[in-house]
Amino acid sequence: MRIEDVRAIPGVSGFFFDDQRAIKQGATQDGFDYEGDPVTPGFERVREAGECLIVELELTDGTVARGDCAAVQYSGAGGRDPLFRAAEYVPVVEGPVADALVGRDATAFGGNATVVESLDPAKTDGDRLHTAVRYGVSQALLNAAARASHRTPTDVLAEAYGTVPADEPVPVFGQSGDERYANAEKMILKGVPVLPHGLFNSVEKVGDDGETLVEYLDWLAERATERGEAYDPRFHVDVYGVLGEVFGPPYDREEVVSYFEELRAAASPYPLQVEGPMDAEGRAEQIHAMAELREGLASAGVDVDLVADEWCNTLDDVQAFVDTGAADVVQVKAPDLGGIQRSAEAVRYCEGTDTRAYLGGTCNETVTSARACAHVALATNAAQVLAKPGMGFDEGFMVVTNEMRRTIARREADAATEVTADD
Template sequence: MKITGIYATPGYSGFFFDDQRAIKQGAEHDGFTYVGEPVTDGFDEIRQAGESIIVDIELEDSTVVRGDCAAVQYSGAGGRDPLFKAEEYAPVIEGPVADELVGRDATDFLDNAETLEEMEVDGDRLHTAIRYGVSQALLAAAAEAENTTQTDVMANALGTEPATEPVPVFGQSGDDRYNNTEKMFVKGVPVLPHALINSVEKIGENGETLLEYVEWLTDRSQELGPDDYDPRFHIDVYGMIGEIFGGPYDRDEVVDYFAALEEAAAPYPLQIEGPMDVGNREDQIAAMVELREGLEAADVDVDIVADEWCNTFEDVQAFVDAGAADLVQIKTPDLGGIHRSGQAVRYCEGTDTRAYLGGTCNETETSARACAHVALATDAAQTLAKPGMGFDEGYMIVENEMRRTIARRERDQQTETDEITADD
């Protein structure tokens, strides 16, 4: 079935764009916004409305399928593409991108997605958000044309066997790290709470505030969680451990702090994302290797998660090859084409590094559902509840998409079995 049209409509995303550098430099809250001037190129305010582009692909039978272009909350930071402005990029999709893809066979998902990935306009690669959103629509188009699930299309493209149970979902609390986390406990969320520890105020000048929070997590999970609840705690500290302690990261002061966090989380496993941000990929990898070696030598069992400076497929490869993390976050909008996220998960296979299929609160329900199919197709270690920072909506979207897909695949397989039996 041929692609007959591609259309782009500017829209909103599920959260906001935030100038991470300005926040780390001490920008103060003014209600929901921030006081001060932005410091990252492209920002007009420290916090501004998140944008998306709704991508419609029309097929020759007049069916319309969708994908959404979206970029991460902290756009323009940590080596990422610049701030994504929908009005600026929509003409690129309806112009050069449509010119390249209209007329192609919708069932050739991988070929179409790779063509998009390699495209250049005026000598520059397409913004990662464009590649991300259009490739989602290409995935949906292939599934529609083949009358199958997006999970199966992705699995066929990657040569994988899809998961038969939902991938563990990672809930994120936003700044409402107590109320939203209690919601997660009641629902038995397997990985939680993210917690958004992105300032010295939130971690404590000596790390004491975070330590108290982890102790609360352990106690409250036992009070509110379902029977036999066995959560995994995952906290994103946005480099704040590096801010308050500094390097070297294998010294006793740092290792002892991680040991205290481990004790506070017991008996549950603990993952710390982005422990430091040293300004570039090479030094970030070196710092994380140093930290992991220090923890291993002291027999401290806290997993380290790569985030800052781990954006592209090549970045994921570099962190995995160096053994710099127990998990790598595959930040889906930053990798471009959605198949690249699947390939990044697969790159972790056979290594000591697990794949966390992440993304951002600043996506949409359409991109979140597409990522649920990537998670199933690759059987990732965990996947992010998104979009938004309210928790409930994102968890429902991702979890339910996986459940309905698994149920459909089971029905399809049963139908095939019944037909074979009838023929015999």
């Protein structure tokens, strides 16, 4: 089965693009919008409607495989690729990308993905393809390989990377958006394994001394306990580097460690993960700051796990954070790694280390990209996977959970059929 045609269609994503630096520098919310001038190059306003680029691969038998090029909500921040304008990349996908893929064997996922990653920069108007383009095209290639070989995308990935897929759904991490109370209530009612994200992306939301975050975790622990003994979630809050603004370095000093002990006590008896405690000026600085804080917490016996996000974008970045022991968990932020195979490689790199892999992404993705990531999570048995797209919680939780359950059921049925055939 060959790839016969490649099409690209601009579409919409599940949320918005936000200028993170402008928000941190004081842009204020005006209803759902923000007041203020954009700071990050490429933005025309602080909040812009999200975009995606739909990629379709037509195969020899007329089957169409799809993937969606999508970029993170906070594009252009923390070392990430610039704001993604879908229409600008239609001629790239239908030009040099199509030239490289048309006529190739659709079942050869690994080889096809490598061809896209290694396209001649001179043909793509840049040093390399935008991460969003590589992300979407690789999803379509994975879909094509699965359809052409009559297997699940999970099985395609497992074969490519020599893994044994998970036989039950990977724990799903719900994200609340700014409705951090109402959506957390929903998560607790639905028994979400990891919650609530929280979107603590400003000093105002965290508190001048971090007190508002402590109060929130205390409330969250109380509500989770009220659900009953059968519910034993893990708490995960994302602070977008804001604690670095509240406290500043060095991060192993008593004031900072004591604050994390307050967070730990507020979250008790549930495990706590804090994502992106600070946002330094570059990867080396971020690794140093994260490692400093992690060592300080360990020395004081404060059991709070740190999650790397800022400056942890590429496969090389993930490897650097893991190798230096700078985090307990690394977010494998799928759109930022480019090809979806890179996400699988990043999760696998954490195997045998004391760093867990969280297969993440962004609210600003699509149903298509979220379903593809669910297969990566299953194939690599990641520690947790993000509920996406959107910020309403329910929809993303449904999309990712159902895709994993469908896949597991199909794999079990296929295995049973094979056993019957052998008998």
